[in-house]
Amino acid sequence: MINTILIVDDSTISRKIVKKCLPKDREFNLFEAGDGLAGLEKFKEIKPDLVFLDLTMPVMDGVQALKEIIKVDKDAVVVVQTADVQRKTISNVMDAGAFTLLRKPLSPEAVAEVLRLIEGTGHKKG
Amino acid sequence: MIFEQVFNMINVGLVILDEDLFVCHWNRWMELHSGIQAENIIGSPIFKFFPNLDNPKFLRNCKSVFKFGNFSFFSQKLHHYLFPFKPDSTFGSEFNHMQQSCTMGPLRDESNVISNIYLAVQDVTEIAAYERKLVEKNMQDGLTGVYNRRFLDTKIQEEFSRHKSYHRPFSLIMCDIDLFKNVNDTYGHQCGDVVIKQIATKIESMLRKTDFLARYGGEEFCCLLPEANLEAACNLAERLRQAIEEEEVNFDGQTLKITVSFGVAYMHDGVENAETLLQMADEALYVAKKSGRNRVAAA
């Protein structure tokens, strides 16, 4: 079961949207970071069950952060969210080890579906 | 009901296409100008009747309108027309086809999804004809009908940049009617005008189609000779000089003999800009004048 979630996005609004899209009937331990580097540090510290990761961020962008996170833990579950849904971007992100890619703005339905997928595949750590 | 009437009464061509660019609607204006009845074209791909539209630009703009809901504009200036129709009025006699300005835009269904695009076709032949006349007038000298100075200056600039990129040769001949003030003083300005016109006609008749002749000042003309080196330009100037020397101008029962002096300049790598070249031709002309008129001097 997913318990700890890290949301990495430079936009507070965008982080707020992610939080609002999580199922209301469940409790999560939520953590946030405002750029890729801060996200990576937070990841090492809390070892979350799931990461929501934006692509365009200052300091360290999403693709770089994703690669670093996978280096730390190859089984990390990272859901990339982006507005840029070009095929090239999708394949870049999937090659770097993302679990999946969600199109911005998120919807509660899309998030619920992803949670089901993650928990259903037994794709979890340890 | 009323909307359908507007669709058919309006003096604009209206076509509605679906996502595969099949014709869904074809208004009466389109019927009248194309000779194709709505019932014959509706349900067919537009390209079946107008294969000229099957080009990357048209397709790109259709895609864009479907994707973004923006408008696309096909200007008369570049495209002249999308639909090859005959000109409607006598005004368009100089055009083979009706000149059109076309707009393309999105149409949405009940759920706000872009399901169709429309094409509006406007006949702008009359405007295009006026514009063409204005453009011509704008580059012509009123008295002689040869080009004016403004036009020649732009042409020289163009030739100059062409030379910079491709190193193609070109030359200028500056021509000035000798002792023109005497003509005006003795026979009057009307006579002066006749002289200027006749000299212009004579020079023009001896140039190649690719050369440009402009009236550069009162009694001054300038020839721009693309692809001509100094020798060719001097030879031409000499032939012009002789021809004019032999020419007679008749005015009011009197016969005048006119001569012209010529200054030739050739574009080569040392010439910094177009103005310098003009100045060189002017200086050569000054030398021709100084050394007795009715002769050719080269820079």
Next chain:
Amino acid sequence: MSVAAEQTLSADEQDILQELMNIAFGRASADLAEVIDTYVVLNVPEVRTLKVDDLPEFISTEISEHDIISIVEQSYLGKFKGVALLIFPSGAGRELLNLFGDSNEDYGEDVSMASLEKESLMEVANILIGACVGKVVELLDDEVSFSPPRIIIEDHPRNAIPCEIFEPDSLATVMRTVFQFSERNISGYFFLINSNESFQWLKKALNLFMEQYE
């Protein structure tokens, strides 16, 4: 001079607009790749509110590294209303013509190279502006019409920025980004200047957008 609160965006609203612009430009970029068959990189737009009088200075500072530029201007008209400016450095027209030059198309003798280049600038600008503005208004639940694009200037940037298009003293929401055609050496600046008239609507629409997450 202080500006009344109803004429400015709150920090939250600014943030929503920024995020909306990210989404809109991201989508535009993806769809553009399909429409024009070229990967266009649209950088994350920067949103700010400026007085109209300060616009020319702001824009010319932004583009000061270029000597000669072409500006394509196109206005959009809906509840979202304003002017889009696409600024290309000189030479971009030729590059675009090579990129989209529908070489087998015959334009006739009276069409010069210069006007072909101008037309390519305008066509690309029309599609780029249509894509971005289209996506923004789609997210805000509006529809807009567009005027035909026109090239307003080909000159030095300093004296090239039009501000007579807006009432003096009024505020404009400026969204600025840089775009690049990845396979070609073409890049430029993109400004959306939203008029004061549509400001109240924009504020409301931004809050409505957030409400769906409350």
